[in-house]
Amino acid sequence: MKKGKLILFPVAIGGELLDAVLPTENKRWLETCHTFIVEEIRTARRFLKRAGYPIPIDDVAFFELNEHTSTSDIGSYLDPIADGNNVGLLSEAGLPCIADPGAAIVAIAQQRAIEVLPLVGPSSLLLALMASGLNGQSFAFNGYLPVDRSRRYAALRHLEDRVWREHQTQLFIEAPYRNNQMLEALCATLRSDTLICVACDITLPSQIIRTLPCSQWKTERLALNLHKHNTVFLIGSPQ
Amino acid sequence: MKKGKLILFPVAIGGELLDAVLPTENKRWLETCHTFIVEEIRTARRFLKRAGYPIPIDDVAFFELNEHTSTSDIGSYLDPIADGNNVGLLSEAGLPCIADPGAAIVAIAQQRAIEVLPLVGPSSLLLALMASGLNGQSFAFNGYLPVDRSRRYAALRHLEDRVWREHQTQLFIEAPYRNNQMLEALCATLRSDTLICVACDITLPSQIIRTLPCSQWKTERLALNLHKHNTVFLIGSPQ
Numbered sequence: 001m002k003k004g005k006l007i008l009f010p011v012a013i014g015g016e017l018l019d020a021v022l023p024t025e026n027k028r029w030l031e032t033c034h035t036f037i038v039e040e041i042r043t044a045r046r047f048l049k050r051a052g053y054p055i056p057i058d059d060v061a062f063f064e065l066n067e068h069t070s071t072s073d074i075g076s077y078l079d080p081i082a083d084g085n086n087v088g089l090l091s092e093a094g095l096p097c098i099a100d101p102g103a104a105i106v107a108i109a110q111q112r113a114i115e116v117l118p119l120v121g122p123s124s125l126l127l128a129l130m131a132s133g134l135n136g137q138s139f140a141f142n143g144y145l146p147v148d149r150s151r152r153y154a155a156l157r158h159l160e161d162r163v164w165r166e167h168q169t170q171l172f173i174e175a176p177y178r179n180n181q182m183l184e185a186l187c188a189t190l191r192s193d194t195l196i197c198v199a200c201d202i203t204l205p206s207q208i209i210r211t212l213p214c215s216q217w218k219t220e221r222l223a224l225n226l227h228k229h230n231t232v233f234l235i236g237s238p239q
Numbered sequence: 240m241k242k243g244k245l246i247l248f249p250v251a252i253g254g255e256l257l258d259a260v261l262p263t264e265n266k267r268w269l270e271t272c273h274t275f276i277v278e279e280i281r282t283a284r285r286f287l288k289r290a291g292y293p294i295p296i297d298d299v300a301f302f303e304l305n306e307h308t309s310t311s312d313i314g315s316y317l318d319p320i321a322d323g324n325n326v327g328l329l330s331e332a333g334l335p336c337i338a339d340p341g342a343a344i345v346a347i348a349q350q351r352a353i354e355v356l357p358l359v360g361p362s363s364l365l366l367a368l369m370a371s372g373l374n375g376q377s378f379a380f381n382g383y384l385p386v387d388r389s390r391r392y393a394a395l396r397h398l399e400d401r402v403w404r405e406h407q408t409q410l411f412i413e414a415p416y417r418n419n420q421m422l423e424a425l426c427a428t429l430r431s432d433t434l435i436c437v438a439c440d441i442t443l444p445s446q447i448i449r450t451l452p453c454s455q456w457k458t459e460r461l462a463l464n465l466h467k468h469n470t471v472f473l474i475g476s477p478q
Contacts, residue, residue: 008369008370017264019262019263019264020262020264020359021262021264021359022262022359023258023259023260023261023262023263024258024262024263025256025258025259025260071478095365095369096369097368097369097370097372097375098365098368098369098375099375099376100375102369102375103372103373103374103375103376103478104372104478106369106370106371106372107372107373107450107477107478108372109372110371110372110436110449110450110451113449116370116372116448117370117446118366118367118369118370118448120259120260120261120359120360120361120366120442121359122359123362123365125365126334126337126362126364126365127357127359128357129336129337130247130334130335130336130337130341130345130357131247131336131345131355131356131357132345132349133336133342133343133345133346133347133348133349133355134342134346135342136336136337136338136339136341136342137338137342137380137382138379138380138381138382139379139380140377140378140379140380140407141377141378141379142377143376143377168379197349203359207356209355209357210349210352211346211349212349238346239310239342239343239346
């Protein structure tokens with residue numbers, strides 16, 4: 001019997017229309033799956049409904065994979081694949097496995113030589129990088145920086161050092177309710193000629209992607225409220 | 240008058256169907272542009288034709304941006320935006336500005352406070368990372384590594400050090416005709432327990448994405464021919 005695949009499904013980031021951010025082919029792959037691994041069942045059901053998924057939701061098996069899941073339990077989620085069925089991994093928003101808990105199940109699939117099929121969708125990180133004008137030949141995503149003031153300062157100086165020494169653009173994110181403080185910390189810490197890009201509400205109608213030298217953000221930031229808006233921060237050096 | 244935007248259009252990576260990798264909304268944005276900045280006019284025309292772009296190609300202005308372009312010439316490419324017109328930036332394959340020359344024109348747009356709209360499309364880097372099972376909370380793309388044998392060895396040891404010390408997945412690419420030698424160099428250089436992902440022909444029917452410890456690649460690589468197939472290499476540590 002032909003084995004199934006583990007298919008990685010991106011999900012729209014916010015309330016935007018699905019055909020703005022997802023290829024139509026993704027829907028055809030959705031229809032091949034009766035089993036989904038999801039971060040939260042409630043939001044996964046809502047996504048499937050919006051995507052026009054045609055199978056009655058009571059005929060679908062959902063497995064949760066999130067911070068409450070023991071990774072020793074998750075291997076069995078892939079069992080349908082041995083019987084020739086596809087299993088879908090759905091993210092909550094954006095791309096599965098990128099700043100997202102899905103990578104643990106993909107690692108198990110790789111160990112079992114299961115075919116993994118990643119589908120195209122919105123990545124707030126790469127959309128921000130494309131539109132920033134900063135170096136896209138060398139870049140790093142660093143997740144969340146430390147919250148503690150002195151450790152955060154040290155982390156920012158370390159990343160800025162890589163920006164100038166390696167010409168490597170550095171990306172990071174912050175808990176949305178601390179975004180304004182993060183921009184303030186960047187302004188207080190970085191060299192005046194380091195470029196800072198603030199990419200807020202990516203793919204939403206309210207999207208803002210703005211790159212300025214640190215020196216200009218000291219005043220510009222006062223006109224921008226990032227509080228509770230999903231934001232990617234990028235720092236870089238001129239091309 | 241309302242100003243136009245600089246719109247960043249991804250392009251399919253290989254010969255795959257456009258609706259497999261591009262949202263339908265991208266086509267609606269294409270139709271708003273009569274001016275395109277492209278790496279090569281011939282392939283850009285072909286892409287527009289395949290995408291069903293409805294404007295007669297002789298009514299469209301193309302500006303080239305590639306390794307032969309002087310960056311002092313390119314600022315004028317954005318002049319239509321001041322008159323309220325959108326300008327499109329087309330990549331050759333995948334996402335504009337990511338491992339691609341487009342970032343120079345986006346940097347100028349940012350300096351002029353022009354709105355930059357990045358659209359969703361296929362990124363071989365992130366598709367490979369998603370399907371690798373390697374850490375997607377911290378990762379870096381390093382472009383091409385040095386070709387010289389001893390400098391390449393040093394670069395690989397440096398990247399492997401970041402893998403284990405920072406748990407940061409490291410991505411890089413190689414000229415397609417040197418891919419087999421690159422995998423051989425990885426096998427000869429890295430620790431036996433460092434994970435290597437080889438992601439070949441991303442989005443094409445021939446796609447292969449396989450993660451194994453270095454020790455296993457020493458034999459597995461003999462069954463895989465990467466010569467002239469676009470390949471992303473990733474190295475990482477277990478989750």
